[in-house]
Amino acid sequence: MEKQPVARHIPVSEPLLGGNEEKYVLECVRSSWISSIGEFIPEFEVKFAKFCGAKYGVAVMNGTAALQLALAALGIKNGDEVIVPDLTFVATANAVMHAGAKPVFVDAEQGTWNIDTEKIMATITKKTKAIIPVHLYGHPCDMGAIMKVAKEHNLFVVEDAAEAHGAEYKGKKVGSFGNVGCFSFYGNKILSTGEGGMCVTNDKKLSERMHFLKDHAMSPERKYFHPEIGYNFRMTNVQAALGLAQLEQIDKFLVAKRKNAEIYNSLLKGVKGLTLQHEMPWAKSVYWMHSILVEDDFGCNRDELMKLLKAEGVDTRPFFYPMHQLPMYSEGHSDSEFPVASELARKGINLPSSVKLTEKDIEYVCNAIKEAK
Numbered sequence: 001m002e003k004q005p006v007a008r009h010i011p012v013s014e015p016l017l018g019g020n021e022e023k024y025v026l027e028c029v030r031s032s033w034i035s036s037i038g039e040f041i042p043e044f045e046v047k048f049a050k051f052c053g054a055k056y057g058v059a060v061m062n063g064t065a066a067l068q069l070a071l072a073a074l075g076i077k078n079g080d081e082v083i084v085p086d087l088t089f090v091a092t093a094n095a096v097m098h099a100g101a102k103p104v105f106v107d108a109e110q111g112t113w114n115i116d117t118e119k120i121m122a123t124i125t126k127k128t129k130a131i132i133p134v135h136l137y138g139h140p141c142d143m144g145a146i147m148k149v150a151k152e153h154n155l156f157v158v159e160d161a162a163e164a165h166g167a168e169y170k171g172k173k174v175g176s177f178g179n180v181g182c183f184s185f186y187g188n189k190i191l192s193t194g195e196g197g198m199c200v201t202n203d204k205k206l207s208e209r210m211h212f213l214k215d216h217a218m219s220p221e222r223k224y225f226h227p228e229i230g231y232n233f234r235m236t237n238v239q240a241a242l243g244l245a246q247l248e249q250i251d252k253f254l255v256a257k258r259k260n261a262e263i264y265n266s267l268l269k270g271v272k273g274l275t276l277q278h279e280m281p282w283a284k285s286v287y288w289m290h291s292i293l294v295e296d297d298f299g300c301n302r303d304e305l306m307k308l309l310k311a312e313g314v315d316t317r318p319f320f321y322p323m324h325q326l327p328m329y330s331e332g333h334s335d336s337e338f339p340v341a342s343e344l345a346r347k348g349i350n351l352p353s354s355v356k357l358t359e360k361d362i363e364y365v366c367n368a369i370k371e372a373k
């Protein structure tokens, strides 16, 4: 029988703008408050921080700027070292470089795919100033272990929670453990403002310092007096309008993400050659990107599977390249130093994970995976 032409296209991720997004953005346009002053910004900061279980929010233009701002406010500078996971999106390491400091990479662990907390200790030197745990693909890091190491060695903790809005470690939301929690609101993130980001913190002084630095370090008392070199990392009122409308729906988004994961796991359970995403007993993952590992005994390799799925109209993404494989970070490193991250990166796929997915969509994706063998 001849094959039917592909009728479907299932993207990896797309935002759902089904709430008050249009209404709030229209308010910005009609009132002409479209720039970085406007009432949606402080409201979004307060409400998003509260959602994270943190006291203060500092809205910025994207998640990378949130990381840069946090490091700048903590005084990370030239000559300092900052510990980051080898397996992450490049922005985590780049933010350290932009602060003038050196990222020091730590391998991933098998269970969570996050930074291996047992391997952190060996990388700490006199120059180490901070750790940036990344809650990869929505699964929280072992924050108990990380906060313990940080305390023992007097290190700052900046959580990269760009992929994990609402994820919990032992019932407490990520972003609220470290000195600062950094979030992204990029188009494919759990909550989206197009481009956008936020730093959350429980430290009032630190939040004031971040507000100051993100706005050209302008003196709060004297207009156009700048005692330091700051940044323009401001978020616009239009972004905040979107963010506020998205935040009103976040509980619904998180339920949908976990439901997707449940359906995927039940349909793919027991398929030979696939390793499914784990959830630790102490964790509540938000499954930002529902992911699988294609093991060597699956029947075809990861890249072949991605191609076959594409032909069926199913978009996927490979895992991030580990940092030590990128040209600017590779010097002196090899895969043998980061065996787990290297293996995960070689085998990992992000499957379609939108909150818009129906059960039928996920069945279609899973059938396509099973037929690819």
Ligand SMILES: *Cc1c(COP(=O)(O)O)cnc(C)c1O
Binding pocket: 062, 063, 064, 065, 088, 089, 091, 092, 134, 160, 162, 163, 183, 184, 185, 186, 195, 196, 197
């Ligand atoms: C998306 C992301 C960022 C950066 O966020 P942008 O808003 O795209 O600048 C940082 N870290 C991780 C882990 C991310 O996934």
